Amino acid sequence: MNNLIAADVMTTPVLTVPDDWGMDQLASYFVDKNISGAPVTDATGHLVGVVTMTDIVRHSSMPLSQDEARDTHEYYLASSGRLYTDEEMDAQIADRARYASDMVEPNFVKIFLDGTPEGYQVPFVEPYSDGSGEHGLGKFSPAELQDIVADFDAQGIATFMHAVGDGSARMALDAIEAVRERNGDSGIRHRVAHLVLAAQPASVDDCIVNTRRRGCRIR
Numbered sequence: 001m002n003n004l005i006a007a008d009v010m011t012t013p014v015l016t017v018p019d020d021w022g023m024d025q026l027a028s029y030f031v032d033k034n035i036s037g038a039p040v041t042d043a044t045g046h047l048v049g050v051v052t053m054t055d056i057v058r059h060s061s062m063p064l065s066q067d068e069a070r071d072t073h074e075y076y077l078a079s080s081g082r083l084y085t086d087e088e089m090d091a092q093i094a095d096r097a098r099y100a101s102d103m104v105e106p107n108f109v110k111i112f113l114d115g116t117p118e119g120y121q122v123p124f125v126e127p128y129s130d131g132s133g134e135h136g137l138g139k140f141s142p143a144e145l146q147d148i149v150a151d152f153d154a155q156g157i158a159t160f161m162h163a164v165g166d167g168s169a170r171m172a173l174d175a176i177e178a179v180r181e182r183n184g185d186s187g188i189r190h191r192v193a194h195l196v197l198a199a200q201p202a203s204v205d206d207c208i209v210n211t212r213r214r215g216c217r218i219r
């Protein structure tokens, strides 16, 4: 360390803040004045404490709003820290060999087809039992999902489709089937993940036969 003492590096004059300021007001004041903390005074001007940027950060992380939480995709990306742009994701995919090792094969992507059943965010084959007649709405239309899976398939990337509802699972299998027809059999194994509910195929034999010919269709 050098020989400076506190008196050499401190900021003067002393800028105090009132004890009734909110976090936003404190933050913009600190930025404005280029300081990272300040003594706090009460209504009578008495020194009652110290507040710093660390305190603001610690008490400022807001929970996601109900609306934000509804969108699974946004929710997971937001809770992992930040949102990636399409360009950033394309760049990561193009650069994926960099992340490969004996233990890691960076050749798949996860796609959320649905969210949680509250608020009809999960597609089911049968309508919801509340009499609303709703079947639930997923993240993609069947045509959109087929395009997405076909695109990754063509790049040699397997998809990992998160599907809670049997409607989503069916859409995933239909997409795989359509992509096999469109791209030919790439040998890439696309998957339905975190499956909670699947409608039964008519029979196991039917499923096996269809798998060989054109993919197992859940009905």
Ligand SMILES: [Zn+2]
Residues within 6 Å of the ligand: 162, 163, 193, 194
């Ligand atoms: Zn999942």
